[in-house]
Amino acid sequence: MKEKTGMILAHAGEEYDQYFNAIVPPVFMNSLNIFPTVDEYYDSDKRDKHTYCYGRVQNPTVRILEEKITELEKGVESYVFSSGMAAATAAVLTACSCGGHVVCIRTAYGPLKDFLQNYCREHMNVRTTFIDGDDPKEIEEVLEDDTQLLMLESPSSVVFRVQDIKKAAEAAHAKGALVYIDNTFCTPIYQNPLELGADFVMHTASKYLGGHSDIIGGSLTVKDPELGKRVRTIREQIGSIIG
Template sequence: MREDRLALTHVGEHQSDYLNAVTPPVFLNSLHIFEDMDGYLNNGKTGAYVYGRVANPTVHILEEKVAALEQGCTAVAFASGMAATSAAILAVCKAGSHIICMRDVYGPVKGILNGYFIPKMNMTVSYWDGRDLGELEGLICDETDMILLESPATFVFCAVDIRGVAKIAKEHGIRTYIDNTYCTPIYQKPLTMGIDIVMHTMSKYIGGHSDIIGGILAVKDEELGNVLKGNIRAWFGGIIGPMEAWLAIRGLRTLNLRVERHQQTAMAVAEFLESHPKVTRVFYSGLASHPQAELIGTQQTGHTGLLSFIVKGTAEQAKNLVDSLKVFEIGCSWGGFESLALCPLYAASGEELDFLGLGEEGRSMIRIHCGLEGADVLIEDLKQAFERI
């Protein structure tokens, strides 16, 4: 879309404010000074910058861009994706709140719910498979304040009916949150479908070069945005650093071009894997064989570079296949220029595998990120690795 391209390249930038430099500078200062006491005392009314823990000019440019991309009114940048997620929960919930969390969300999100919010803040959490809206409604109680989503979800890339969940939540006065890192704002805009808070881990596609850690939240509700920025982030001190914000701005310049190439490569690789005799199943939201292809077509306009597949064999054979790859490197993140492979559930407990609905075959799952090396290069690498098992 034209608006997206303009947001990536121009929104939030005012060259006349910094000597007409085509690229905005990195404001590394911790402090801003004032000409007189009246200016200092009125900074809340004028929106002037005061202290780096609260706001920073470079960070603000990044926030303006992401807010525009997500079609929200406000975006708030944090030092990591988990800092952003934690801030969203703190902004919405209180001691004793009930949260409904999609079963397949990012593992550390479940970790902080189970390890901190439940024991320390007396919250309760119900886990939901993300598919049955009737089951979702059945989990709602008087204390339910928030629903946490991710779509497509980690590992098996199942999709959530975003509009359906948002409708149910609004009927009950419940806030909704979604991790939109996989699709990026280029291929999915949850705020336009009724979601309250959208989160991106910026170490992935927004950064795009595997050189930053950061997270960002986007909202349509100005009051909620003020709570996230003026209260939660300022009080807890979770703002992203200006250098990381500048690198994220750099990453945004080419986001639409990169995700298109990631998608092209991943589609070719997924189709290759789907036809391979040593593969049992392929999980990729772009495949026509995806069981939720119809739903995905109503809320995503594209797909990116992450997918999983299950090797027809033992967990040890899957591990050996990963070790045999020469172009794919072994690493836990994704979304950068490089291709990565991992057996994410190789050492998982039986309880975790059952929780994810995969069973023992989940140990033979390989997750890959298709980088920018080209589909022909990656397919050849997979071919030679398959020949070794």
């Protein structure tokens, strides 16, 4: 396991032939990319992961980071954001529509709870039910027919309370709800929530992913490519890609 993890961290996403075989991939600072013709620029159906047009949408350096996180979390796609909060709010905006219902544990990140209680309630008419989350039966009891998202954080920050991710996901999916989890404090080294049923896995990179308290960033990993497209669209439209 440690050997495989080391290979992912050292080499995943690093296609050396794309960067003149440089052992350390360059940091791309440009905001724009050029195309041979206008038609090729607009022909988005033919774009692949090496086609870049604008830094708010995608960036070669960012893509390497995303592929590393994807492999570590055993997902299909990851998207990195300017902060963990940007990643968390993108998940909410991806999963929720006006008039919906969210179930969230009480020990979730404070600003995220503020976002649910204030912005989402005021502007989207989204109701939020807060729970302890320790008992799977409690989760099952508060899920409603219009619940769109179950938000977990296991272990949760500071107090390290845990939830039964697998049972919680089964209950949420039975109601047609998606499952989000903040996996920051376990990291993908010790826990892969997608394998337990989660739909979104979030990390705030200012913690273990960064490791030195010198960066701000966030990530969302998904196992459904269609869900990933929706996440990417939200990130593009609200402009929250990492620098």
